[in-house]
Amino acid sequence: MNDRTLTIGAIGVLLLIVALITRNGDIAWMALPFLIFLIVAILQTPNLERVSLGAKRILEQTRTNGIVSVIVKLDLQNKSREPVHLFVQETAQPGMKITDGELSQWATLRAGESTELKYAFTATRGEFSWKSIRIRVSDPLGLIQSEMLLPDNTTIQLRPQIKKFRAISLRPRNTVHSPGSIPARIGGRGTDFFGVREYHPGDSLRTLDWRLTARHPRKFFTKEFEQEEIAEIGLILDARRNTELRIGEESLFEYGVHATASLAEMFLHQGHRVSLLVFGENMLTAFPGYGKRQLQRIMSCLSKAKVATENSVLGRLDFLPIRIFPPHALMIVISSLASTDRSFFQRLRAHGYQALLVSPDTIHFANPTLSQDATNQLAVRAARIERRLWLNEIAQLRIPVIDWQVDQPLFPLMRNALSRSRGQRET
Amino acid sequence: MISLLCLAAGYGIAGYWVGAAIAILMAPAWWLAQKDPASSLPTVCLSVSVGLAVVGRLIGCSPAWMICGSAAALAAWDLVFLDSAVGNRSSGKPTRLYENRHLQSLLLALGFALLAIVLGRFINIQIPFIVLLLSLAFILFALDRVWGYIKKRPM
Structure with a gap:
């Protein structure tokens, strides 16, 4: 039921009541266009059980960086054997700014025909998702409408724009033991000299400090390098x-x-x-x-x-x-x-x-x-x-x-x- | 415009110049209704036009003008809706087809109704009040049944 149907019905019935009260046939005749208008709509209302529609929402991308215009296409196809009069309406979600196209469309689709609703929107940032496509199937006069919800699962993320910064050399107090670029102030593998310690079995011979070893007979020394880790x-x-x-x-x-x-x-x-x-x-x-x-x-x-x-x-x-x-x-x-x-x-x-x-x-x-x-x-x-x-x-x-x-x-x-x-x- | 002309002519011919003036004054209201179809103005304009037709008939204006006036008001009200629904998007084939089907249905409804009125006015049958009352009850019952059927339809 919509407001238009109510208006027509109410005027028709009111005219009939006035005609009865005043016993004026001409006023009763005045009600006839309204009643026939309603009857024509009822007779042309499609049976929903026989209506089969296909709908698909197409987005050019599923995520974008920065403010861009996103084009949304809604493809509707009449899969039933009879023509269908329909009204498709999209709702602008909070944060969306429609820049082009229309969010609603009335259309008559013959059997097998399809139509496309296309619009573009922009937003500063956000995640927009659609769970269903709302279509109202109607008679040609738009008086008697039935809503159909077709499943849909489309999402787009408008991500914030990244302003690329040059690398900043960090010197955090603690680091994670994983190879990186921050000097960790602990000995290990690296490029910068860190210190010398006594040789432990398993140390690479490449890191032996031969000069110090030569000065201390019966002892070996290993050079240590500053480990570079991540923050x-x-x-x-x-x-x-x-x-x-x-x-x-x-x-x-x-x-x-x-x-x-x-x-x-x-x-x-x-x-x-x-x-x-x-x-x-x-x-x-x-x-x-x-x-x-x-x-x-x-x-x-x-x-x-x-x-x-x-x-x-x-x-x-x-x-x-x-x-x-x-x-x-x-x-x-x-x-x-x-x-x-x-x-x-x-x-x-x-x-x-x-x-x-x-x-x-x-x-x-x-x-x-x-x-x-x-x-x-x-x-x-x-x-x-x-x-x-x-x-x-x-x-x-x-x-x-x-x-x-x-x-x-x-x-x-x-x-x-x-x-x-x-x-x-x-x- | 046709609706207002019919109403103004009906009132004018009968000599009720105030009624004719009111009918003509409805023109800006209809124009505003066309500009803002989402508001309740189109419905108000339709109701006032039909009210004018009823009052005109009750005070003795020509029934032909009054009936035509109210039927044309119905057409105007529907066209305001169509104009807002289709707007400037009538370039698309499916929308153009919807517009054509809508106009055909409107023409069919009004044409059939006016034909029935013309024919009906030639057939003069004296219906007793009780039969008329029963007929109205029957119409209301039929409308209720139709309404129940519409509501029961699967969504």
């Missing part, structure tokens, strides 16, 4: 509601997402083991891993990352399960900070993690939209002081802090901070 890196992206700021189309969280993607790509490209936790509405996790496959996992998590809703219980970083990260990992937290976050960083250091905070500057982001009157200027100044205090509190825990103004490039700030973070000690 264990944990990325935490803060997606709490109280740290998000949206001005028009721009979102501060999106800058954080893009920074996380770029950092993950850089670290994985250098061969490090990287894990990710998005702390927001749903906690999304990519457990530690290496290589391109891990990058795909991280990008998949980032494409699904959403800012938590107002009602989310995860309002404090204290609820973050830091133990999912391997011990002594270098933790990079991307968060624009809230007033209660200091205790989380204390906990992080207490658990022995080396940490770095990348904090997108909310005040700098919002400032251009604020009017420059005296009250606002005073408020901005107060907010800056408050933020500076928060950052200083975290810096006092010997955690390098990057106060990132999002219109500035992140790479030089990261390079400076990571090269300085070598001396970070237990508190």
Whole structure:
């Protein structure tokens, strides 16, 4: 039943009632076009048991990096022996921006005929999936419609755009015992000379220090080289509601997402083991891993990352399960900070993690939209002081802090901070 | 437009100039309804047009004009829907075919109804009130059965 059917039926019946009350035959005749209109629709309504439709949604790709236009094609075929009048309608999912084409179409398909609904959409980032194709089979007048849901399982991921960073030479306090590029400050296989020790059975004769051996009769000495290993890196992206700021189309969280993607790509490209936790509405996790496959996992998590809703219980970083990260990992937290976050960083250091905070500057982001009157200027100044205090509190825990103004490039700030973070000690 | 002209002519011929003016004033409303078919304006316009036809008949305007006016209002209301549904996408073959089938069905319904009215008005049968009442009850019962059948159809 739809509104049109109700309108026609109601007017027809009302006219008949008025005709009866007034005993006026002409008014009864007026009802006839409405009733016949309804009857014609009923008579032409197809029997759903005999209707057989085929539908297929085609996407040109299943994942994309960065903002691109995605073309969606919906192929509909009439597999029944009779013509079918149908209405197909697609619903724009949240975050989709339709750039071309139409989302709905009325069509009459003769037996074996097919039609195509084509549209293009774009989105900043996200995962879009379709579980069914909704088709309404109708009479030619569109009065009596029956809905058919055809199964479909199509998904596309629009992943954040990666800004490629050059390699940053890390000097973490701890490394993973796996060959890499970071001097591990322990003897083993490598290229840089590390020291000399007494020969142990099994040592290669190539590494014997012949000069020292010659000076000490009856003793052998082996040269040791500094082992080069990889780093264990944990990325935490803060997606709490109280740290998000949206001005028009721009979102501060999106800058954080893009920074996380770029950092993950850089670290994985250098061969490090990287894990990710998005702390927001749903906690999304990519457990530690290496290589391109891990990058795909991280990008998949980032494409699904959403800012938590107002009602989310995860309002404090204290609820973050830091133990999912391997011990002594270098933790990079991307968060624009809230007033209660200091205790989380204390906990992080207490658990022995080396940490770095990348904090997108909310005040700098919002400032251009604020009017420059005296009250606002005073408020901005107060907010800056408050933020500076928060950052200083975290810096006092010997955690390098990057106060990132999002219109500035992140790479030089990261390079400076990571090269300085070598001396970070237990508190 | 035909609907409004029929109604205005009916009222005008009978000398009810206020009714004719109201009918003509409906033109901008129909134009707005065409611009915004998703709103309830088309239904309101149809209801007002049919109401004008009923009132016109009750105060003694020509039945031919009034019946034509209400039937044309029904056609206009349906065409507003068709225009919004098909819009500028009528270039595709399946959509064009749907448009043709819709227009054919509309023409069939209105043509048959108007033919039946013309023929019916020549046949003058005095129906007692109780028979008329029973006929209406029968029509309502039939509509209810049809409606039940539509609702029971597998979705």
